[in-house]
Amino acid sequence: MTIAPLCPSPIMQHETVQMAHGAGGRLSQALMQRVFMPHLHNPFLDLLDDQAKLDLPPGRVAFTTDSYVVSPVFFPGGSIGELSVNGTVNDLAVGGARPLYLSAGFVLEEGFLLVELETIVQSMAEAARKAGVVIVTGDTKVVGKGQCDKLFINTSGIGVIREGANLSCRNLQQGTSLILSGTVGDHGMAIMTSREGLSFQSRITSDCAALNGMIAAMLDAVPAIQAMRDPTRGGVAATLNELAVSSGVGIEINETTIPVKAEVRGACELLGIDPLHVANEGKLVVAVAAADAAQVLEVMHSFEEGRDAVIIGSVTNEHPGMVVMRTAFGSRRIIDLPLGEQLPRIC
Amino acid sequence: MTIAPLCPSPIMQHETVQMAHGAGGRLSQALMQRVFMPHLHNPFLDLLDDQAKLDLPPGRVAFTTDSYVVSPVFFPGGSIGELSVNGTVNDLAVGGARPLYLSAGFVLEEGFLLVELETIVQSMAEAARKAGVVIVTGDTKVVGKGQCDKLFINTSGIGVIREGANLSCRNLQQGTSLILSGTVGDHGMAIMTSREGLSFQSRITSDCAALNGMIAAMLDAVPAIQAMRDPTRGGVAATLNELAVSSGVGIEINETTIPVKAEVRGACELLGIDPLHVANEGKLVVAVAAADAAQVLEVMHSFEEGRDAVIIGSVTNEHPGMVVMRTAFGSRRIIDLPLGEQLPRIC
Structure with a gap:
């Protein structure tokens, strides 16, 4: 016997991003539980705290940020999802750091298709897994129709710099x-x-x-x-x-x-x-x-x-x-x- | 005698944000040098590297992110500038962390007044100074007119958690x-x-x-x-x-x-x-x-x-x-x- 749910999740009623998805109430929770957590969940993010608490290995810490606003959001060879992970991973790695942890901040346009958002979140999760980094903290805002173009993603990243690496664009000399x-x-x-x-x-x-x-x-x-x-x-x-x-x-x-x-x-x-x-x-x-x-x-x-x-x-x-x-x-x-x-x- | 500059900065020709300010070329550099660096410069940011390299004090690291999309960007009692600093500082502090370093990621709308952008950047610098944090890395993107509403700011933050602090929303019990x-x-x-x-x-x-x-x-x-x-x-x-x-x-x-x-x-x-x-x-x-x-x-x-x-x-x-x-x-x-x-x- 299948028991029908007494109280269907409010997000089930929507196929697109609503203003209320960004307002910190019930629909914000529903968006988190339905679209983000199934793909991104991990012991840090599962706590749903305002900040992730991390034990970093010893060494200097590299810290970087990038906002991704690419248009179109799906393009031949990828999407804004993997772009937002790989770009920030690379900004850490070129500094000689081992990339470890990312944050993800979403600005969503009202009316954006939830199924497309989920595809993008899934591609972020896959890119993070491939690169060996964990998305440990995040934020979602919604703006009205016409106040952003589909979605923008900011990722910031933390890594630990390898012992002995001394990479700097001031290091070049004759013969390099x-x-x-x-x-x-x-x-x-x-x-x-x-x-x-x-x-x-x-x-x-x-x-x-x-x-x-x-x-x-x-x-x-x-x-x-x-x-x-x-x-x-x-x-x-x-x-x-x-x-x-x-x-x-x-x-x-x-x-x-x-x-x-x-x-x-x-x-x-x-x-x-x-x-x-x-x-x-x-x-x-x-x-x-x-x-x-x-x-x-x-x-x-x-x-x-x-x-x-x-x-x-x-x-x-x-x-x-x-x-x-x-x-x-x-x-x-x-x-x-x-x-x-x-x-x-x-x- | 005043010597006229031979080559005026290209940004001098513009009163508003141009698409080219976000494209990684000469105008991006000009925006950085004219609007951002005079207020935010510090030994980390001055290096203009893709990532900041930080020596953190011992302890667990707190990491958080928030995107700020408030409208209007200037409001009674503040602006999106101090909001974007204070909000992220508070998200670290409520976790028991001493906030230390912030990133700042800007998404700017083509046509936004540079003088307003500068006012906002200045208020970020003042808020950071008051809170005792340093903005160590950043990013700026420009989107076309009508593709965002004036500007959005993401700040991510790093802090070190105080020895002995054990703050968690799972700690409440009868009598609290x-x-x-x-x-x-x-x-x-x-x-x-x-x-x-x-x-x-x-x-x-x-x-x-x-x-x-x-x-x-x-x-x-x-x-x-x-x-x-x-x-x-x-x-x-x-x-x-x-x-x-x-x-x-x-x-x-x-x-x-x-x-x-x-x-x-x-x-x-x-x-x-x-x-x-x-x-x-x-x-x-x-x-x-x-x-x-x-x-x-x-x-x-x-x-x-x-x-x-x-x-x-x-x-x-x-x-x-x-x-x-x-x-x-x-x-x-x-x-x-x-x-x-x-x-x-x-x-």
Whole structure:
């Protein structure tokens, strides 16, 4: 005999996010119990306290935050869910930290489909499991229809910095080699082409991935890696400029060495965008002493995320603070920061 | 002689937030240097790394997050700026932690006035200084006009839990006294009345305040405090219900003891809202053994934030999981969770 529930959960009456889901009352609880907890539950989150209480291993603590506002929220190769986990995991890992714990803050638009929200939460849970991190605390707000675009997610992260790691974008010096972990522009062009509805969209997929596993192996092999950055907003161009300015050195790269997928290059040409300015979400720029570069490359090649890793250039004492590229035609041009208007809401 | 700058900062050309301010290029840098860093700069943030590296004192670490979407962003008694700092500071402090470090993640709407953004950032800096916390890492995204409402701020926070503190909403037992630190409903009704344009709006101001100083003194005096909560969304009613359910006990409160300002009570009556359901941003509900209550009250009374602190009720083994109020007329009524739709975007 099946007994009908006396009091069906109020959330069962709704297929979309309601203002009341964010007001701290019964429907807030229902949203938590129906949509978030089935996927994210763990001993920290289950307590439903205002704060998680954590026992961290010894070491300096790395702390980072990122808000994710990507549009569309589902894109070829991923969604805002795994993006919000992988991006923050990577921001910890490039500092030499082992990512451990994440927070998740949601801003939801009234009317957003609960089934889509659940899909996104599920993809966050899967990404966290893959990356070996735990989402330990969270918050949900709801704003009226037209007051945000579907949903925004903030994740902040805590990690513990590896003993002996001393990564800083101020460490580069003459002779430092620069390694790029793979093809550039995949994430940004996956977003752009899906948004613009271009015909080749189906072939470009985001590179969204957590890099902490590969980075840990790289630091195991070569603890003296000088700097790492994930070239997200502003692309490889912005990352190289930051490194050059922070270390007060010049950087020279070779265009012919930079891997760009044919379909990404085609889309960039069509839209008039430099692939070096396009955001990546699963790539790494590494600065390492020339003598150590081969060993780092060998480790990277053993990971799916670093299979196409290649040396793209080196550091010089000439033109400090500037990035210069030797083009495929043998000429040289300055790789500047983008002014910024090309690729909004890519991450 | 005054030398004119050769190259004026590109941000000088704009009075409002541009899409390019969020794209990771030159204008992102300009926004950082012109609007954020003058107010927030400190040795951590000055490094402009993807993550802050922190040396924490020994102890368990508390970690919390909150997104702030209050509308309007400036309200009587404060702004989204200090709200976003104080709210997260309080979420750490009520767990028995000394708040130390915050992150700040901004989502800005294209077209938002830079001068208003700067005022908000300045109020965050002042609130952080008052509360003794440092904003060590941040992120800024820009979304198109109409894709968010002016700005949303996420702050996450890290603190270290005091030796000996064991605060949990599962600690309440028969005889536990419940203390409320002051008048209820000030924040929520300040927002509501300023939004509705009611005539008495000028007299109601938000109670937005950091409570970590008072809480530290309370725990110095009585380390055995059982639980603390700041009654924000859902108000005192939601907080008491959470405590009752988590501890599996009943709670009885007396209506006549609950302090409500006359103008807040008037506005609540006019709008048909129960003051116990209205959000507070500088108030505290404290659960403590009856024998310790007088000592805790004495400490609270010595702080501006706890001047009106009062015992509002106690814990009983009857009606577990339920909150019952003895009304001013001598009758008893159940204080339930709000369903949730009354007060959106209050915090």
